[in-house]
Amino acid sequence: MSGSIKNHIRRLRFEAGEITQEHLAQRAGATRQTIISLEAGKYTPSLELAFRISRALNAKVEDVFEWLG
Amino acid sequence: MSHNTRLFLVDLVALLIVLGLYLGPDFGGSWLGGILVFAAIGATLYGWILLHRRLGDTRSLNEQLSGIGLVFVAAITLSFFWGLHQLGWQTDLNEPGTRALGWNAVTLLIGYWILSAVIEQQQRGLLGAGGEAMEDERDRDINARAASVGYTALIIGVIALIMIIKIAAGSTFVGREIPLFDTPINIAHALIGVLLLATLIECATEVWLYRRDAVGAEDDAADAADAPKVKA
Numbered sequence: 001m002s003g004s005i006k007n008h009i010r011r012l013r014f015e016a017g018e019i020t021q022e023h024l025a026q027r028a029g030a031t032r033q034t035i036i037s038l039e040a041g042k043y044t045p046s047l048e049l050a051f052r053i054s055r056a057l058n059a060k061v062e063d064v065f066e067w068l069g
Numbered sequence: 070m071s072h073n074t075r076l077f078l079v080d081l082v083a084l085l086i087v088l089g090l091y092l093g094p095d096f097g098g099s100w101l102g103g104i105l106v107f108a109a110i111g112a113t114l115y116g117w118i119l120l121h122r123r124l125g126d127t128r129s130l131n132e133q134l135s136g137i138g139l140v141f142v143a144a145i146t147l148s149f150f151w152g153l154h155q156l157g158w159q160t161d162l163n164e165p166g167t168r169a170l171g172w173n174a175v176t177l178l179i180g181y182w183i184l185s186a187v188i189e190q191q192q193r194g195l196l197g198a199g200g201e202a203m204e205d206e207r208d209r210d211i212n213a214r215a216a217s218v219g220y221t222a223l224i225i226g227v228i229a230l231i232m233i234i235k236i237a238a239g240s241t242f243v244g245r246e247i248p249l250f251d252t253p254i255n256i257a258h259a260l261i262g263v264l265l266l267a268t269l270i271e272c273a274t275e276v277w278l279y280r281r282d283a284v285g286a287e288d289d290a291a292d293a294a295d296a297p298k299v300k301a
Contacts, residue, residue, distance in 0.1 A: 029205065030205040030206075030207075031129045031203070031204065031205050031207070031208065032129075033128065033129040033132065033207070034129075034205050034206075034207045034208075037207065042281075043207055045206070046206050048206075049205070049206055
């Protein structure tokens with residue numbers, strides 16, 4: 001499931017002022033362990049969480065998540 | 070002795086007290102025994118609460134609860150089946166310790182469920198006030214999948230038990246009658262055993278699902294720890 005969707009959360013975190021996983025988790029309303037799993041490509045978020053993460057990173061959802069098809 | 074070592078020892082002693090009470094003399098129906106069991110479980114979980122901030126660097130609260138739940142349920146299950154083994158897999162209400170066998174297992178299991186629920190609610194309030202999410206969709210997904218596996222195991226176990234009772238009743242094995250499930254107390258103990266095994270499978274599934282997704286978490290946690298902390 002997680003193999004078809006790639007994300008750029010780690011890169012965007014640093015581009016957005018090197019915010020921590022903990023801070024991003026707080027902004028997105030998730031746990032830090034979920035952010036860790038997402039960055040490791042071990043978990044694919046729901047559409048709602050994808051939008052919340054994108055908003056927390058001040059980015060468009062298509063810039064954060066990429067469907068590899 | 071460091072603070073964490075002392076907490077670990079408190080935790081260990083409390084666990085040993087729980088197991089000692091369980092494996093010890095028959096205290097089924099005794100108010101004092103019941104209070105001691107609940108106090109020991111409470112002390113164990115309290116020790117863990119004090120440690121959980123350190124564990125929180127790499128594990129969510131739900132993951133920590135699933136880990137300690139697996140240890141607790143494994144200890145209770147082991148004690149229960151060891152008790153049954155000691156009684157020769159035959160339970161008679163006139164035998165000392167028989168009444169306490171199932172009572173102790175169920176009491177410990179219910180005690181753990183109640184206390185973990187109380188602690189979860191308490192921590193939800195504390196962490197929620199700090200802006201940190203206690204659980205999210207990933208936790209809920211893992212909980213639901215583990216519960217599904219647990220319920221499936223329970224249903225299979227109960228069906229298997231019914232089939233064994235039907236097949237075993239009055240049948241013989243190597244010329245001897247199978248007396249395993251010939252009394253209500255034996256059937257009750259078999260049902261408790263199935264419940265414990267299903268709960269153990271559920272806890273193990275939950276821990277496995279969390280660990281499966283945790284590859285590389287330690288590196289990222291260290292990375293985050295190096296970064297400046299944001300105050301809530």
